[in-house]
Amino acid sequence: MTAYINNPKEIEKRSFEIITEELGGKTFPPEIADIVKRVIHTTADFEYADLIEFKNNAVESGLKALEAGKKIYADTSMIKVAVNRKALADHQLEIVNYVHDEDVAKAAKERGVTRSTVGMEKALDDDSVGIFAIGNAPTALYKLIEFIKTGKAKPDLIVGAPIGFVGAAESKEALDELDALGVPYIRINGRKGGSPVVAAILNAMLYKLGRDW
Amino acid sequence: MTAYINNPKEIEKRSFEIITEELGGKTFPPEIADIVKRVIHTTADFEYADLIEFKNNAVESGLKALEAGKKIYADTSMIKVAVNRKALADHQLEIVNYVHDEDVAKAAKERGVTRSTVGMEKALDDDSVGIFAIGNAPTALYKLIEFIKTGKAKPDLIVGAPIGFVGAAESKEALDELDALGVPYIRINGRKGGSPVVAAILNAMLYKLGRDW
Numbered sequence: 001m002t003a004y005i006n007n008p009k010e011i012e013k014r015s016f017e018i019i020t021e022e023l024g025g026k027t028f029p030p031e032i033a034d035i036v037k038r039v040i041h042t043t044a045d046f047e048y049a050d051l052i053e054f055k056n057n058a059v060e061s062g063l064k065a066l067e068a069g070k071k072i073y074a075d076t077s078m079i080k081v082a083v084n085r086k087a088l089a090d091h092q093l094e095i096v097n098y099v100h101d102e103d104v105a106k107a108a109k110e111r112g113v114t115r116s117t118v119g120m121e122k123a124l125d126d127d128s129v130g131i132f133a134i135g136n137a138p139t140a141l142y143k144l145i146e147f148i149k150t151g152k153a154k155p156d157l158i159v160g161a162p163i164g165f166v167g168a169a170e171s172k173e174a175l176d177e178l179d180a181l182g183v184p185y186i187r188i189n190g191r192k193g194g195s196p197v198v199a200a201i202l203n204a205m206l207y208k209l210g211r212d213w
Numbered sequence: 214m215t216a217y218i219n220n221p222k223e224i225e226k227r228s229f230e231i232i233t234e235e236l237g238g239k240t241f242p243p244e245i246a247d248i249v250k251r252v253i254h255t256t257a258d259f260e261y262a263d264l265i266e267f268k269n270n271a272v273e274s275g276l277k278a279l280e281a282g283k284k285i286y287a288d289t290s291m292i293k294v295a296v297n298r299k300a301l302a303d304h305q306l307e308i309v310n311y312v313h314d315e316d317v318a319k320a321a322k323e324r325g326v327t328r329s330t331v332g333m334e335k336a337l338d339d340d341s342v343g344i345f346a347i348g349n350a351p352t353a354l355y356k357l358i359e360f361i362k363t364g365k366a367k368p369d370l371i372v373g374a375p376i377g378f379v380g381a382a383e384s385k386e387a388l389d390e391l392d393a394l395g396v397p398y399i400r401i402n403g404r405k406g407g408s409p410v411v412a413a414i415l416n417a418m419l420y421k422l423g424r425d426w
Contacts, residue, residue, distance in 0.1 A: 015378035044376055044404035045258060077294040078409070163257055165228035191257035196291070196409055 009213050015041055023049060031059045035186070035204040042200035045192075053187045055175075058157055061184040062131055062205050065156035070130025071096055072202060073123035075116055075140045079133055082199030087206040095202075096129070098122045116140040130156040135198035138162045138171035145174050148183055158185040159201050161193030168193065222426050228254055236262060244272045248399070248417040255413035258405075266400045268388075271370055274397040275344055275418050278369035283343025284309055285415060286336035288329055288353045292346055295412030300419040308415075309342070311335045329353040343369040348411035351375045351384035358387050361396055371398040372414050374406030381406065 019037045023046070028036050032054050039048045072095040074080050080097045088095060098104050098119035108115040116137030123129050124147050132155050134141045141160055147153035160175050162168040172187050186201055232250050236259070241249050245267050252261045285308040287293050293310045301308060311317050311332035321328040329350030336342050337360050345368050347354045354373055360366035373388050375381040385400050399414055 011377075011379045018378045041378070042376075043256075043407070044378065078291055081290040081294055082408075163255075164224075165231045165254070165257065166224045194256070194409060195295075196407060 012041070022046065034207070035059070035201055038200045038204040039197055042196050047192065048188070048197070051189045051192055053189060055179065055187070056182050056184040058184040058186045059205070059208075062157035062186075063208060065130030066091065066093060066205060066209060068130070069093065070156060071126070071128050072131040072133055073097070073120075073126075073129045074198065074202075075099060075119065075134045076136045076195045076198075078195035079135050079198050079202070082196055083202050084206060087203065087209075087211065090212055091206065091209050093206070096123070114139045117143050120144055124153050131159070131202075132157070133159040133161075133198045133202060135159075135161050135163065135193060135195040138164075138167040141171045142174065145177060148178055148181065154183070156184065158183065159198050160185055161188040161198050161201075163188075163192060163194035163197075165191060225254070232259075235259065247420070248272070248414055251413045251417040251420075252410055255409050260405065261401070261410070264402045264405055266402060268392065268400070269395050269397040271397040271399045272418070272421075275370035275399075276421060278343035279304065279306060279418060279422060281343070282306065283369060284339070284341050285344040285346055286310070286333075286339075286342045287411065287415075288312060288332065288347045289349045289408045289411075291408035292348050292411050292415070295409055296415050297419060300416065300422075300424065303425055304419065304422050306419070309336070327352045330356050333357055337366050344372070344415075345370070346372040346374075346411045346415060348372075348374050348376065348406060348408040351377075351380040354384045355387065358390060361391060361394065367396070369397065371396065372411050373398055374401040374411050374414075376401075376405060376407035376410075378404060 016037055019040050026049055036049055036052055039052060040046055069092060074095055074097045077097055077100065080095050083095050099115050104115050104118045104122060108118045114137060117139045120140040120143045132144055141162055144158065160172050162171050169190050172189060175185050175187055188197060229250055232253050239262055249262055249265055252265060253259055282305060287308055287310045290310055290313065293308050296308050312328050317328050317331045317335060321331045327350060330352045333353040333356045345357055354375055357371065373385050375384055382403050385402060388398050388400055391398065401410060
């Protein structure tokens with residue numbers, strides 16, 4: 001058993017086979033199938049096959065951003081530590097999170113808004129950020145949507161997956177307002193989502209660029 | 214809406230009310246109810262109410278360990294960043310993870326075993342660790358069980374929640390072997406679990422010591 005368990009590549013391969021098997025007749029276009037399966041792999045929760053939604057050429061646009069070396073902004077430290085650091089390094093990519101920065105904490109306190117809001121504003125100020133990935137804060141997602149609607153931001157990809165019982169689902173529904181603008185997003189409908197789900201989506205995107213085990 | 218969303222305490226309170234409501238007739242003893250609900254709060258997944266299991270005075274023993282200032286060992290960085298750092302600081306507690314340490318990586322490579330195994334061994338060498346929390350690696354959980362069965366370790370609490378499709382469920386079933394020894398554990402049965410679930414359990418335990426918002 002030891003040799004078997006010690007080979008993460010084999011374990012992952014077998015896991016994906018099991019997921020494919022259990023999805024049964026539920027199939028997805030090739031460019032999104034690996035993303036859906038990685039989310040299920042991360043959560044052991046098949047409901048995500050029905051909750052995940054891809055809009056406005058999300059995958060294509062996100063990949064182009066990564067190929068162009070654009071940064072990823074994540075709204076939690078958990079996303080940052082859960083994204084494969086080797087895959088990022090191999091492709092000279094960077095993921096940033098500003099929620100715990102001192103200037104962000106200070107401004108949030110002074111203005112009486114969430115650190116997530118101020119962290120998002122800081123990211124929106126940085127043109128090198130192409131992908132905005134939100135697993136926790138509806139306020140961060142609302143701020144992003146506001147900036148886009150007023151023409152102050154045009155992200156390559158949004159991963160919209162705040163989790164929770166109060167306000168999370170509504171913040172994700174608000175992404176509908178971006179359809180008229182053709183803004184690419186990947187969304188988890190309903191209450192579910194969260195940092196591990198966002199990280200799984202980002203990892204699946206990174207592995208599309210090539211993966212060196 | 215902004216004022217509402219900006220008050221995390223109110224959001225959490227309302228979330229727990231919704232969870233209690235939707236759990237319906239499914240009730241739990243008071244000492245475990247808040248732990249079960251926090252896991253559901255973290256995952257938006259009510260299935261955890263059926264998957265979580267508490268054995269051998271797990272909560273009581275874990276709380277005693279925290280009150281005595283014992284360390285928590287976590288097998289992932291995600292658990293470490295997801296545990297409330299303020300709550301830890303307020304109670305002068307520490308959570309450690311050794312998987313990314315250089316000496317651990319080196320030893321794992323030389324011996325041909327996982328870094329999770331070597332990280333767990335390093336934690337088992339440290340008498341100040343009382344709680345072992347595993348969200349990812351079946352190998353870490355097996356190593357811990359082996360040390361306990363051979364009398365080399367006697368943890369105050371195990372949180373056994375490796376997630377996955379290959380080997381995870383079996384590693385958690387192996388905790389059964391500790392019942393004869395009366396070792397306290399909290400377990401997530403089946404495939405589900407993972408770092409956010411482990412962090413939710415640990416946070417719920419920490420909040421039992423008192424919570425300063």
